[in-house]
Amino acid sequence: DLAPQLVPLDYTSHPDVKLPYELIGSMPELKVDPLVHTCVPSVQDNPFRQRIAEVFSEDGEGNMTLDDFLDMFSVLSEMAPRDLKAYYAFKIYDFNNDDFICKADLEKTLNKLTRNELTEDEVRMVCEKAIDEADLDNDGRLSLEDFHMGSTDSVVSSVSQPIKTVNKR
Numbered sequence: 001d002l003a004p005q006l007v008p009l010d011y012t013s014h015p016d017v018k019l020p021y022e023l024i025g026s027m028p029e030l031k032v033d034p035l036v037h038t039c040v041p042s043v044q045d046n047p048f049r050q051r052i053a054e055v056f057s058e059d060g061e062g063n064m065t066l067d068d069f070l071d072m073f074s075v076l077s078e079m080a081p082r083d084l085k086a087y088y089a090f091k092i093y094d095f096n097n098d099d100f101i102c103k104a105d106l107e108k109t110l111n112k113l114t115r116n117e118l119t120e121d122e123v124r125m126v127c128e129k130a131i132d133e134a135d136l137d138n139d140g141r142l143s144l145e146d147f148h149m150g151s152t153d154s155v156v157s158s159v160s161q162p163i164k165t166v167n168k169r
Protein backbone atom coordinates (compact mmCIF):
# COMPACT_ATOMS: atom_id res chain seq x y z
CA ASP A 1 0.00 0.00 0.00
CA LEU A 2 1.16 3.47 -0.83
CA ALA A 3 0.56 5.92 1.92
CA PRO A 4 2.17 8.95 3.44
CA GLN A 5 2.93 6.99 6.57
CA LEU A 6 5.50 5.13 4.48
CA VAL A 7 7.73 8.10 5.01
CA PRO A 8 10.10 6.45 7.43
CA LEU A 9 10.93 9.47 9.48
CA ASP A 10 9.79 10.59 12.84
CA TYR A 11 10.88 14.02 13.95
CA THR A 12 8.35 14.45 16.74
CA SER A 13 11.06 15.69 19.06
CA HIS A 14 11.28 18.85 16.98
CA PRO A 15 9.06 21.80 17.78
CA ASP A 16 6.35 22.61 15.28
CA VAL A 17 8.12 25.34 13.38
CA LYS A 18 6.38 26.95 10.43
CA LEU A 19 8.57 27.62 7.45
CA PRO A 20 7.29 30.34 5.19
CA TYR A 21 6.98 29.42 1.52
CA GLU A 22 9.42 32.20 0.55
CA LEU A 23 12.18 30.45 2.45
CA ILE A 24 11.50 27.13 0.77
CA GLY A 25 11.35 28.90 -2.57
CA SER A 26 14.84 30.23 -2.11
CA MET A 27 16.40 26.86 -1.33
CA PRO A 28 19.46 25.91 -3.30
CA GLU A 29 19.01 23.06 -5.75
CA LEU A 30 18.31 19.73 -4.09
CA LYS A 31 20.13 16.61 -5.01
CA VAL A 32 17.43 14.32 -6.36
CA ASP A 33 17.49 10.98 -8.05
CA PRO A 34 16.80 10.54 -11.76
CA LEU A 35 13.14 9.52 -11.41
CA VAL A 36 12.20 12.53 -9.35
CA HIS A 37 14.46 14.60 -11.49
CA THR A 38 12.38 13.59 -14.50
CA CYS A 39 9.12 14.34 -12.70
CA VAL A 40 10.50 17.48 -11.20
CA PRO A 41 13.08 18.67 -13.70
CA SER A 42 14.95 21.12 -11.54
CA VAL A 43 14.05 22.14 -8.05
CA GLN A 44 16.03 25.33 -8.41
CA ASP A 45 14.11 26.69 -11.36
CA ASN A 46 11.08 24.55 -11.00
CA PRO A 47 7.60 25.42 -12.23
CA PHE A 48 6.30 22.85 -9.74
CA ARG A 49 7.96 24.35 -6.70
CA GLN A 50 4.76 25.92 -5.41
CA ARG A 51 2.85 22.72 -6.13
CA ILE A 52 5.45 20.58 -4.34
CA ALA A 53 5.21 22.81 -1.30
CA GLU A 54 1.40 22.49 -1.39
CA VAL A 55 1.52 18.71 -1.61
CA PHE A 56 3.91 18.33 1.28
CA SER A 57 2.40 20.96 3.54
CA GLU A 58 -0.24 19.93 6.01
CA ASP A 59 -2.39 22.97 5.31
CA GLY A 60 -2.24 22.31 1.55
CA GLU A 61 -1.21 25.89 0.91
CA GLY A 62 2.53 25.54 0.89
CA ASN A 63 3.17 26.58 4.47
CA MET A 64 5.35 23.79 5.66
CA THR A 65 6.07 22.72 9.19
CA LEU A 66 9.54 21.46 9.92
CA ASP A 67 8.13 17.93 9.76
CA ASP A 68 6.64 18.57 6.32
CA PHE A 69 9.92 19.97 5.16
CA LEU A 70 11.88 16.96 6.34
CA ASP A 71 9.33 14.62 4.75
CA MET A 72 9.83 16.42 1.49
CA PHE A 73 13.57 16.00 1.67
CA SER A 74 13.27 12.32 2.48
CA VAL A 75 10.96 11.72 -0.50
CA LEU A 76 13.17 13.69 -2.87
CA SER A 77 16.32 12.00 -1.67
CA GLU A 78 18.04 9.27 -3.65
CA MET A 79 17.33 6.79 -0.88
CA ALA A 80 13.55 7.00 -1.04
CA PRO A 81 11.75 3.97 -2.47
CA ARG A 82 10.49 4.33 -6.02
CA ASP A 83 6.89 3.61 -4.91
CA LEU A 84 6.99 6.51 -2.54
CA LYS A 85 8.28 8.86 -5.21
CA ALA A 86 5.64 7.69 -7.66
CA TYR A 87 2.99 8.33 -5.00
CA TYR A 88 4.14 11.90 -4.51
CA ALA A 89 4.64 12.51 -8.22
CA PHE A 90 1.00 11.49 -8.61
CA LYS A 91 -0.06 13.91 -5.88
CA ILE A 92 1.92 16.70 -7.50
CA TYR A 93 0.24 16.14 -10.88
CA ASP A 94 -3.23 15.77 -9.34
CA PHE A 95 -3.83 19.50 -9.16
CA ASN A 96 -7.49 19.36 -8.12
CA ASN A 97 -6.84 16.70 -5.46
CA ASP A 98 -9.54 14.28 -6.60
CA ASP A 99 -7.19 11.28 -6.59
CA PHE A 100 -7.23 10.97 -10.35
CA ILE A 101 -5.06 12.51 -12.99
CA CYS A 102 -7.48 13.65 -15.64
CA LYS A 103 -6.85 15.50 -18.84
CA ALA A 104 -7.19 18.88 -17.14
CA ASP A 105 -4.53 17.93 -14.58
CA LEU A 106 -2.19 16.80 -17.34
CA GLU A 107 -2.79 19.93 -19.36
CA LYS A 108 -1.86 21.99 -16.36
CA THR A 109 1.24 19.88 -15.81
CA LEU A 110 2.24 20.24 -19.40
CA ASN A 111 1.69 23.97 -19.50
CA LYS A 112 3.90 24.33 -16.46
CA LEU A 113 6.61 22.12 -17.90
CA THR A 114 6.65 23.92 -21.22
CA ARG A 115 5.98 27.36 -19.79
CA ASN A 116 2.97 27.72 -22.06
CA GLU A 117 4.99 27.34 -25.23
CA LEU A 118 2.68 24.78 -26.81
CA THR A 119 -0.54 25.57 -28.60
CA GLU A 120 -3.80 24.33 -27.12
CA ASP A 121 -4.04 21.62 -29.79
CA GLU A 122 -0.54 20.38 -29.09
CA VAL A 123 -1.20 20.26 -25.38
CA ARG A 124 -4.43 18.34 -25.91
CA MET A 125 -2.73 15.86 -28.21
CA VAL A 126 0.11 15.13 -25.83
CA CYS A 127 -2.29 14.71 -22.92
CA GLU A 128 -4.49 12.32 -24.85
CA LYS A 129 -1.47 10.28 -25.84
CA ALA A 130 -0.16 10.14 -22.28
CA ILE A 131 -3.53 9.03 -20.91
CA ASP A 132 -4.00 6.52 -23.73
CA GLU A 133 -0.71 4.88 -22.95
CA ALA A 134 -1.14 4.63 -19.22
CA ASP A 135 -4.89 4.21 -18.74
CA LEU A 136 -5.10 0.50 -17.97
CA ASP A 137 -8.82 0.36 -17.11
CA ASN A 138 -9.84 2.69 -19.95
CA ASP A 139 -11.87 5.13 -17.90
CA GLY A 140 -10.14 8.08 -19.50
CA ARG A 141 -8.24 9.17 -16.43
CA LEU A 142 -5.31 7.88 -14.46
CA SER A 143 -5.78 6.41 -11.03
CA LEU A 144 -2.82 5.94 -8.76
CA GLU A 145 -2.85 2.33 -9.90
CA ASP A 146 -2.69 3.23 -13.60
CA PHE A 147 0.04 5.68 -12.84
CA HIS A 148 1.92 3.21 -10.74
CA MET A 149 1.61 -0.02 -12.72
CA GLY A 150 4.82 0.36 -14.62
CA SER A 151 3.38 3.27 -16.50
CA THR A 152 5.01 5.98 -14.50
CA ASP A 153 7.96 6.19 -16.84
CA SER A 154 5.86 6.46 -19.95
CA VAL A 155 3.61 9.10 -18.43
CA VAL A 156 6.56 11.01 -17.18
CA SER A 157 8.42 10.83 -20.45
CA SER A 158 5.28 11.77 -22.36
CA VAL A 159 4.70 14.85 -20.30
CA SER A 160 8.32 15.81 -19.94
CA GLN A 161 9.18 15.57 -23.60
CA PRO A 162 6.19 17.24 -25.18
CA ILE A 163 8.15 19.06 -27.82
CA LYS A 164 9.73 15.88 -29.17
CA THR A 165 6.43 14.02 -29.00
CA VAL A 166 4.64 16.75 -30.86
CA ASN A 167 7.29 17.08 -33.52
CA LYS A 168 7.36 13.34 -34.15
CA ARG A 169 4.04 13.41 -35.98
Ligand SMILES: [Ca+2]
Pocket residue numbers: 094095096097098099100101102105
Ligand atom coordinates in the same frame (compact mmCIF):
# COMPACT_ATOMS: atom_id res chain seq x y z
CA1 LIG B 1 -7.29 15.33 -10.48
Ligand SMILES: [Ca+2]
Pocket residue numbers: 135136137138139140141142143146
Ligand atom coordinates in the same frame (compact mmCIF):
# COMPACT_ATOMS: atom_id res chain seq x y z
CA1 LIG C 1 -7.86 4.71 -15.56
